[in-house]
Each structure stands twice: as structure tokens, then as C-alpha cells.
Amino acid sequence: MVSNSSLLRLVQLQRLNLADNNFNFSQIPSEFSRLSRLTYLNLSNSLFSGNIPSKFSDLSKLTSLDFSYNSSLHLRSLKDLVQNLTGLKDLRLRYVQISSPVPEILSNLSGLTTLYLVGNGFYGEFPVGIFKLPKLQDHRVTFNEDLTGSLPEFCFSSPLKILWLWDTAFSGKLPASIGNLDSLKELYIGVGNFWGSTPPSIGNLTRLTTLLSGSIPDSFGNLTQLTHLGLSQNFIRILDLRFNKLQALPQIPPPATTVYLVANNMIQEQIPSQICSLSSLSSIDLSNNKFRGILPDCLRNFSSSLSILNLRGNIFHGVIPQLCAKGSIIKMIDLSQNQFTGILPRSLSNCGMLEILNLGSNQLKDVFPSWLGTLPELSVLILRHNGFQGVVGSPTTMFEAPKLHILDLSANKFTGFFMHEYYPYSMVITNKGQETIYSKIIEALAIIDLSSNEFITEIPEFIGSLNGFQLLNLSKNNLTGHIPISLGNLTTLECLDISQNKLSGQVPWQLTQLIFLASFNVSHNQLTGPIPYGKQFNTFDTSSFDGNLGLCGYPLSKKCENLEPAALPTSNIEEDQDSWFHIEFDWIIVLMGYGSGGLVIGVVVGIIVLKKNQHWFRTWKRQLC
Structure with missing residues (x-):
């Protein structure tokens, strides 16, 4: 720092910047005010104290003046300071006491x-x-x-x-x-x-x-x-900022907020602990961002008000906190596509009104949570792409949830399914105060997709007696034996994929009766004989049959010597009626899954009511076929 006497010799000085220094002056030297040619003066954050001399108003050529962040600095009158500074362009007085x-x-x-x-x-x-x-x-x-x-x-x-x-x-x-x-x-x-x-x-x-x-x-x-x-x-109650380009989480909304939606943005931060101060939240949707960190334990405090919690598609990690206290009214929890670890919080059994629980695509490691079967409203349970292991619980625990529609267990380490047992399941329905016991309800299976697994078995013949299928995908397994001729009974079938297995024998001509069949694939098996001709089969190209050296006929270039396909042996369908595929559920059992290219990795077991004109189902079929 130059001395006061030196300042007097700097009369030609136009810019003086002493910001961010450790000068501990008891006051600003009054000599500064004699630098009459000064246009820029910055004394911010320099530990000045005392009063700002009134003679600073004589610096009439000043265009920029900054006294900021000198909290011990005082100004008796801003009017007296600026009255002569008519050319001032930049005035900064942050935390100066006035x-x-x-x-x-x-x-x-x-x-x-x-x-x-x-x-x-x-x-x-x-x-x-x-x-x-x-x-x-x-x-x-x-x-x-x-x-x-x-x-x-x-x-x-x-x-x-x-x-x-x-x-x-x-x-x-x-x-x-x-x-x-x-x-x-x-x-x-x-x-x-x-x-x-x-x-x-x-x-x-x-x-x-x-x-x-x-x-x-x-x-x-x-x-x-x-x-x-x-x-x-x-006093905002509904805050909907979805589908924008926000890069930071908006400040915690006011206490009256009940719906807090900031999904589909580019937010990269943790959930601030201040969110715990909100007591009336009914919906939280932070999905499809880049939130990180662990979830605050206070989420449990929202049990009495929160109905929807959607944190899908972020980078959250750590264990899932205890989300539900007794009396919880939450209906949907979606924590999928994150990096959660550990086991499922047992407090989920308190979520008596829970309808949807999606924990897919995380790093959870636990046994099958059969205890969730006690939830009376649970309709969708998705656990795919985790580290769950062991045997899926027995039907008595699995199907205690009376409204379960979809159970997705794909891409885990489960070693067995309850459905290998025979269990005659019945259900009590209350209608207008009258209880009726339904011991048999017709199955309406619509989708079976078990592709990309390690099943080593034959395709059961009785599968053809379960009408109503629209998609059947058993590709990428180790299936052996013949293609059952009973598949020709699945008259509603639109997509059939049994490629990349070890199937042998001929392609049954009965499959030509599937007039709705739009996608068909038996490639890369060990099939032999002539390819059936007629109807939908005339529309399939060579890719449907590639990798079967013993096949011949249209659309392959290899000609057949004997155009009469041999009849395949039929199995005793009646004897198979007691197999696991005919368990008398009053459920619609669907085996399906998801994976790259729209095909399936793993196994999904579920229950779903399908209407052919539903838009989402049409979209799903296009992905699978």
C-alpha cells in the first residue's frame, strides 16, 4: 500500500483497485478524495472500517465506485456521497452500513x-x-x-x-x-x-x-x-416444471405446495434437506434428471399425505430409506433406473394403499419379497434388473395380493418359480354385499415372453389349448424337441418367435392356420423338412428360417425332394391338463420381459387385462414383434 503522501503525487491516476487485500485501516484515508482525475475506485473486501469521508463526493469524474463487503464501513449519507458524481455508471455498496x-x-x-x-x-x-x-x-x-x-x-x-x-x-x-x-x-x-x-x-x-x-x-x-x-x-399449490431445461433444482417451494413436478430436466444435485419442511406434499416427481446422493430419511414423514413418489431415471445411490409409516396412503413408488443397493425396506409392508412399486434397474440384493403379498391394493410389482435371488415364493404368498396385475422379475438370479407346482387357486369376490367363491376362472393369457433365459425343456403341447395369446416369444434359450402342432390352435397369435434354440423336426403345417400371424421366426434351430406353404407363411422372408440347414422350400432357395410334410407325433393333451400351465388361477398370467431391441431378457410374470384396441398394448406389440 502506498503511503498517504505518495497518493498526493498520483494526481494523474485514473484507476485505483485495492480490492481483496488485507488492509486493516481504521478509516479510509481522506487523501483518496484528492485524486481528482480518478474514474475507477474499488476498495471492496479489504477490511476498511469507520466512516466514508464526505470529500469523496469531490471525485466528480468517477464512473465506477465499489465499497462492497466492508461490513465495518459506514456511510452517513448516500445523498452527500453521490450528489456530485453525475457521471457515475457503476455503484456497488454491498453490505456497507448506511x-x-x-x-x-x-x-x-x-x-x-x-x-x-x-x-x-x-x-x-x-x-x-x-x-x-x-x-x-x-x-x-x-x-x-x-x-x-x-x-x-x-x-x-x-x-x-x-x-x-x-x-x-x-x-x-x-x-x-x-x-x-x-x-x-x-x-x-x-x-x-x-x-x-x-x-x-x-x-x-x-x-x-x-x-x-x-x-x-x-x-x-x-x-x-x-x-x-x-x-x-x-402460495403455489401445484408446481409443474416438467420437460424444460432446468439445470438446478428450484428453491424449495412454499409450504402450501402439494404437487411438486420437475421431471425431465437436466438437474444435477442432491435433494436438499429443506424439503423435509414441506408437510402437505401429495405428489413428488423428480424423474428423468441427474439427481444424485442418498434419499433423505424424512420421506417417511410424508406417509400421511404423499400418494405418488417418482424418482425414476436418476443417479441416487445408497439404501432405500424406510418410506412408509403405519397408515401410509402412498399409491405409487417408482425408484427404478437408479443405483440403489441393499435390501428392500420392510416398512413397505405398511403401504396398505400401494398400487405400483417399481424398483427395476438398480443394484438391490435380497430374496423374493413374498411379504409384499399382504398388500391388498398392489397391482404392479417390478423388480427386474437387480440382484434378487433364490426361489420365488409359493402361490400362497405370491398371490395374497388380490389385485396383482404385473409382476416383473426379469434379469435377476432367481432359481425357481412357484408355478412349477400345482395349486388350485380360488377367489372370493364381494359384489353388492354378497360373497361369491370362484373356484375356476378361464385364463386369458395374452403374452408369453421368456426369451434370453436358460430354459432346458420342451415346449409343452398343452400350451395350444390356452387360447387368447397374441405374442409368444421363447427365443434365445436351450429348448429342445419338436414344435408342438397345438400352436396352430392359438388363432389370435400375431407374433411367434422361437428362434435360437435347439428345436428339431419339422415346422408344423398347422401353423398356417394362424391368419393373424404378422411376425414369425424359427431361425437358428435344427429344423428339417419342407416349410409350410400358404396364407401368412407366404409373407415371411428367409430371415424367419435362416440357420436351419435341414429346411427346404419357399422362401429358401433350397428345393425339397418330398413336398409332403410328415405328420408330427401328437402328445396326450389331456394328460397335461394338470401341469403348471393349467393352475386354476382366477388370474391372467403373463410371462414377459424387456431388453434391447424390444426383445426380452429374463422372465416377467404378471397379470394383465388386455383389450385389443388399447394404444399402449399396440405400441408394446410393435416393440416385441
């Missing part, structure tokens, strides 16, 4: 582009004329709790880019003309006493990257550049 009204004279600084009045102890009415300064671009007036004011009508010519007014006593209604600030990038105004809805004109601010403002209008979707959103201390 404790006075904001002087009206600031409205006369027509060249002002940057104004930081932060944590100064200002009080009284803020001069509205400051908002209308013709060159003001960065206006930050925050942490002045006793400073009152309101927003003016803004004109189109305003160059304002940043407007911060949080933690003040500003109030009133947001003017529709705020949409005229087409250069605005950051807006923080929602922490005061503003009332009414956010005007639709907010959607005009297409350059906006940061918002903190009242309720969300429909035009909010126009803010395609928005990356930061703060909404604290408002």
Missing part, C-alpha cells in the same frame, strides 16, 4: 448501468424513478427488510437484464408491462408481499434464465432458456 432512506437523487444518474444496494439497512420508500433510468441493466436491491416500494410500468426501451428485489418489503401487483423487459435474464421478486398471479406477459421474456416470481401462467412454457427457478415464500 441505515437511511434511498435518496431520490439516484434517479438523476442517467448514465447508471449497475446499482447494488445489498444489505445496507435502507428503509422507507424506494424511489420509483430508479427503475426508469434509461441505461440501468443490473439492479440489485436485496436484504433490506424495511425498504418498501412497488414496481412501475416498464417501457419497451428498458435495457434491464437483472432485477433482484428479494428480502425487502416491496409489495403490490406485478405489472403486465414487465413483459416489456425483453432483455431480462434474471428476475428475483417473489419474496416480498407481491400479490395476484404472474402476468401472462412473463412468457415474452424469452431470454430469462432465472426467475423468482408468483404463480405460474400458461406462457411460462415459452421460457426455454430458464435454468434456475426460485419460488420460496409464495
Whole structure:
């Protein structure tokens, strides 16, 4: 630091930057005020203390003045400081102790582009004329709790880019003309006493990257550049920010929020612990982001209000916390496609109203949770792509859940299924106060997909007696024996894939009766003889039959010597009626799974009611076939 006497010799000095030094002056040297040619003066964050000399107002050529972050520095009168600084463009007074009204004279600084009045102890009415300064671009007036004011009508010519007014006593209604600030990038105004809805004109601010403002209008979707959103201390109940480009989690919503949806963004952070302060949340959807870290234990506290928890498609890790206390009303929990480890929290058995539990694609290691069979409303249970092991529980535990529709167990380490047992299952249905026991209900199997497993067996003949199939995929296993002729009875079949096995014998001509068959694949087996001809079989190309050296006939180039296919031996279907495929469930058992290319890896067992005109099912069929 130069001495005071040295300063007097620097009369030609135009810029002086002493920021971020450890000068511990008891006061700012008054000699600074004699540097009459000075245009830039930065004394921020330098441990100055005492009062700012009034003679600084003599620095009439100053265009930039910064006293910020000298919390022991005091200014008796901002008016006296700036009254002669008519060329000032940049004034920064963050955390300088002033404790006075904001002087009206600031409205006369027509060249002002940057104004930081932060944590100064200002009080009284803020001069509205400051908002209308013709060159003001960065206006930050925050942490002045006793400073009152309101927003003016803004004109189109305003160059304002940043407007911060949080933690003040500003109030009133947001003017529709705020949409005229087409250069605005950051807006923080929602922490005061503003009332009414956010005007639709907010959607005009297409350059906006940061918002903190009242309720969300429909035009909010126009803010395609928005990356930061703060909404604290408002009265928003439903906050839906899905399918945007947010990179940071919006500030924790106000206590009245019940629905909190920020799915399908680009948020990369942990769930802040402050979320635990929200007591009325009914829906949380943070899916398809890049959230990381562990889940807060306080999620259990939402049991009495939360009905939907969707954290699918993130990078959460660690063990799943105890999510359900007794009396929980939660209906859906989706934690799939994360990195959770450990075992399932046994508190899930308290989720008496749970309908959907999706824990697929994690790193969980546990035995089959047969104890979930006690949940009366459970309809979908997905555990695929984890490290579950052992034997799937017996039917008495598996099917205690009376509404179970889909049970997905694919890509785990299970060693057996209950369905290898015979178990005559019945069900009691209460209708209009009358209980009826149903001991037999016709199966309506629609999909069987066991592809990409290690089944070493024959295809059971009786499978053809279970009509109603639309998709049957047994590819990529070690199946042996013949193709059952009973498959020709599956008249509703649209997709049949038994490729990449060790099947032998001929392709049954009875399969030509499957008039709805659109996709057919028996490639890479050990099949022999002529390929059946006619109807749908005329539409299949060579890829359906590749890798079977003994096959001949259309569409292959290899001609057949004997065009009469030999009849395949039939098995005694009646004797198979007691096999596991004819367990008398009043369920619709579906074996299916998912994998790359729309085909299946592993086994999914489930129950599903299908209607041929359902859109989702049509889409699913296109993926599988």
C-alpha cells in the first residue's frame, strides 16, 4: 500500500483497485478524495472500517465506485456521497452500513448501468424513478427488510437484464408491462408481499434464465432458456416444471405446495434437506434428471399425505430409506433406473394403499419379497434388473395380493418359480354385499415372453389349448424337441418367435392356420423338412428360417425332394391338463420381459387385462414383434 503522501503525487491516476487485500485501516484515508482525475475506485473486501469521508463526493469524474463487503464501513449519507458524481455508471455498496432512506437523487444518474444496494439497512420508500433510468441493466436491491416500494410500468426501451428485489418489503401487483423487459435474464421478486398471479406477459421474456416470481401462467412454457427457478415464500399449490431445461433444482417451494413436478430436466444435485419442511406434499416427481446422493430419511414423514413418489431415471445411490409409516396412503413408488443397493425396506409392508412399486434397474440384493403379498391394493410389482435371488415364493404368498396385475422379475438370479407346482387357486369376490367363491376362472393369457433365459425343456403341447395369446416369444434359450402342432390352435397369435434354440423336426403345417400371424421366426434351430406353404407363411422372408440347414422350400432357395410334410407325433393333451400351465388361477398370467431391441431378457410374470384396441398394448406389440 502506498503511503498517504505518495497518493498526493498520483494526481494523474485514473484507476485505483485495492480490492481483496488485507488492509486493516481504521478509516479510509481522506487523501483518496484528492485524486481528482480518478474514474475507477474499488476498495471492496479489504477490511476498511469507520466512516466514508464526505470529500469523496469531490471525485466528480468517477464512473465506477465499489465499497462492497466492508461490513465495518459506514456511510452517513448516500445523498452527500453521490450528489456530485453525475457521471457515475457503476455503484456497488454491498453490505456497507448506511441505515437511511434511498435518496431520490439516484434517479438523476442517467448514465447508471449497475446499482447494488445489498444489505445496507435502507428503509422507507424506494424511489420509483430508479427503475426508469434509461441505461440501468443490473439492479440489485436485496436484504433490506424495511425498504418498501412497488414496481412501475416498464417501457419497451428498458435495457434491464437483472432485477433482484428479494428480502425487502416491496409489495403490490406485478405489472403486465414487465413483459416489456425483453432483455431480462434474471428476475428475483417473489419474496416480498407481491400479490395476484404472474402476468401472462412473463412468457415474452424469452431470454430469462432465472426467475423468482408468483404463480405460474400458461406462457411460462415459452421460457426455454430458464435454468434456475426460485419460488420460496409464495402460495403455489401445484408446481409443474416438467420437460424444460432446468439445470438446478428450484428453491424449495412454499409450504402450501402439494404437487411438486420437475421431471425431465437436466438437474444435477442432491435433494436438499429443506424439503423435509414441506408437510402437505401429495405428489413428488423428480424423474428423468441427474439427481444424485442418498434419499433423505424424512420421506417417511410424508406417509400421511404423499400418494405418488417418482424418482425414476436418476443417479441416487445408497439404501432405500424406510418410506412408509403405519397408515401410509402412498399409491405409487417408482425408484427404478437408479443405483440403489441393499435390501428392500420392510416398512413397505405398511403401504396398505400401494398400487405400483417399481424398483427395476438398480443394484438391490435380497430374496423374493413374498411379504409384499399382504398388500391388498398392489397391482404392479417390478423388480427386474437387480440382484434378487433364490426361489420365488409359493402361490400362497405370491398371490395374497388380490389385485396383482404385473409382476416383473426379469434379469435377476432367481432359481425357481412357484408355478412349477400345482395349486388350485380360488377367489372370493364381494359384489353388492354378497360373497361369491370362484373356484375356476378361464385364463386369458395374452403374452408369453421368456426369451434370453436358460430354459432346458420342451415346449409343452398343452400350451395350444390356452387360447387368447397374441405374442409368444421363447427365443434365445436351450429348448429342445419338436414344435408342438397345438400352436396352430392359438388363432389370435400375431407374433411367434422361437428362434435360437435347439428345436428339431419339422415346422408344423398347422401353423398356417394362424391368419393373424404378422411376425414369425424359427431361425437358428435344427429344423428339417419342407416349410409350410400358404396364407401368412407366404409373407415371411428367409430371415424367419435362416440357420436351419435341414429346411427346404419357399422362401429358401433350397428345393425339397418330398413336398409332403410328415405328420408330427401328437402328445396326450389331456394328460397335461394338470401341469403348471393349467393352475386354476382366477388370474391372467403373463410371462414377459424387456431388453434391447424390444426383445426380452429374463422372465416377467404378471397379470394383465388386455383389450385389443388399447394404444399402449399396440405400441408394446410393435416393440416385441
